[in-house]
Amino acid sequence: MNKPDEARTVSGTQAVDRAITLLRLVGRHTKGVPLATLVTESGLGKPTVRRLMLALIRGGLIEQGDESRLYRLGAECYVLGTLATPHHGLLEISADAVARLARDSGDTAFVTMRRGSGAVCLHRQEGAFPIRTHALTAGAQHPLGVGAGSLAMLAALPDGEVETVLADNAPLLAIAYPGLAAEALRRMVAATRQRGFALNPGMVISGSWGVGVALRNGDGSVAGALSIAAIESRMQPPRDSELAAMLRREAQDIEARLARRMARVRSEKETT
Numbered sequence: 001m002n003k004p005d006e007a008r009t010v011s012g013t014q015a016v017d018r019a020i021t022l023l024r025l026v027g028r029h030t031k032g033v034p035l036a037t038l039v040t041e042s043g044l045g046k047p048t049v050r051r052l053m054l055a056l057i058r059g060g061l062i063e064q065g066d067e068s069r070l071y072r073l074g075a076e077c078y079v080l081g082t083l084a085t086p087h088h089g090l091l092e093i094s095a096d097a098v099a100r101l102a103r104d105s106g107d108t109a110f111v112t113m114r115r116g117s118g119a120v121c122l123h124r125q126e127g128a129f130p131i132r133t134h135a136l137t138a139g140a141q142h143p144l145g146v147g148a149g150s151l152a153m154l155a156a157l158p159d160g161e162v163e164t165v166l167a168d169n170a171p172l173l174a175i176a177y178p179g180l181a182a183e184a185l186r187r188m189v190a191a192t193r194q195r196g197f198a199l200n201p202g203m204v205i206s207g208s209w210g211v212g213v214a215l216r217n218g219d220g221s222v223a224g225a226l227s228i229a230a231i232e233s234r235m236q237p238p239r240d241s242e243l244a245a246m247l248r249r250e251a252q253d254i255e256a257r258l259a260r261r262m263a264r265v266r267s268e269k270e271t272t
Contacts, residue, residue: 015052018042018044018048018052019052019055019056021042022038022042022044022049022052022053022056023056023061023062023073023077025038025041025042026038026062026071026072026073027073027077028118028141029072030072030139030140030141031070031072032065032068032070032071032072033070033071033072034069034070034071035049035050035053035069035071038053038071053071056074057074059074059076060074060075060076061073061074061076061077062074063075090111090113090122090215090223090224090258091111091113091122091123093254093257093258093261094111094122094123094215094224094226094250094254095111095123097111097226097250097253097254098110098111098123098125098226099125100250101125101226101228101246101247101250102125102126102127103127103128104246105127105228105230105243105246106127106128106129107127107129107132107133107228107229107230107234107243108124108125108126108127108132108133108135108228108229108230109124109125109127109226109227109228110122110123110124110125110135110136110149110226110227110228110229111123111149111215111224111225111226112136112147112149112150112153112212112224112225112226112227113223113224114144114153114222114223114224114225115141116168117143117144117164117165117168117169118141118142118143118144118150118169119141119142119143119144119146119147119149119150119153119224119225120139120140120141121136121137121138121139121140121141121149122138122224123138124136124137124138129230129234131231133205133207133208133209133229133230133231134205134208135147135204135205135208135210135229136149136229142204143165143169143172143173143177144157144165144169145165145166145169145180145185145188145189146173146177146180146204147200147204147210147212147227148198148199148200148210148211148212148225148227148228148229149198149210149212149224149225149226149227150212150225151185151188151189151192151198151199151200151212152192152197152198152212152213152214152225152227153214153222153224153225154185154189155188155189155192155193155198155214156214156216156222157222162186162189166182166185166186167182170182173185177204179203180203196244197211197212197213197240197241197244197247197248198210198211198212198213198225198227199211199235199240200212201232201235202232207231207232208229208230208231208232209229209230209231209232209234209235209240210227210228210229210230210235211227211228211235211240211243211244211247212225212226212227212228212247213225213226213227213244213247213248213251214251215251215254215255215258216255216258217255217258217259217262218255218258218259218260218261218262218263219262223258226247226250226251226254227247228243228246228247
């Protein structure tokens with residue numbers, strides 16, 4: 001007798017899962033994304049995608065340009081993100097550290113956050129050195145392992161999770177980053193662990209080098225990364241190690257603050 005109700009529940013859950021998938025896909029395309037691309041990337045039928053996108057638009061989570069017809073994240077996503085900041089505000093916690101790194105190094109500093117099998121740049125701070133790199137901009141996204149901060153995060157994961165990430169990213173790596181296939185990234189992960197910091201020797205953008213260290217939450221999980229990018233001549237030994245030491249000092253302070261925040265959130269949950 002419960003079968004119709006169960007079928008409706010399954011159908012409803014499936015619709016929610018699909019809507020979440022579409023929302024995440026839109027989030028990867030910071031300049032907007034057309035319907036056809038969402039259909040291709042999601043594997044869903046065009047009518048289904050259109051119906052779910054209309055529902056997300058009604059909820060304010062998605063917007064569509066009047067002329068371009070491109071979909072992008074809506075104002076409600078911004079509101080929800082703001083409300084979540086006290087519990088998940090890596091940028092809020094690390095902003096001062098990124099500013100100090102840019103000031104003290106003279107180069108460009110970043111904080112990056114893990115997002116599943118990828119990484120998104122939360123903030124970029126320019127240093128005073130007049131020659132700058134064309135590295136990450138705020139909102140830019142890469143597969144884990146691509147770029148110094150992203151590589152630092154990948155290397156900080158357990159081996160099994162590294163393999164899962166590499167498998168998830170294999171299609172994109174083959175198309176967009178042919179020089180960073182799974183085997184190459186495995187070697188870079190091993191070198192990062194041995195060295196104690198990630199080094200990107202201009203493999204994403206020619207002439208733009210970077211060093212990075214991972215940031216961990218209080219439970220040991222990977223929260224994000226700090227990194228510094230500069231032109232090749234400013235990243236040679238021993239300066240690369242000196243910059244890595246600067247990153248580690250700031251990372252220790254951020255991780256302590258992340259741990260305190262996690263403990264506070266747990267305490268709040270226990271008292272409610």
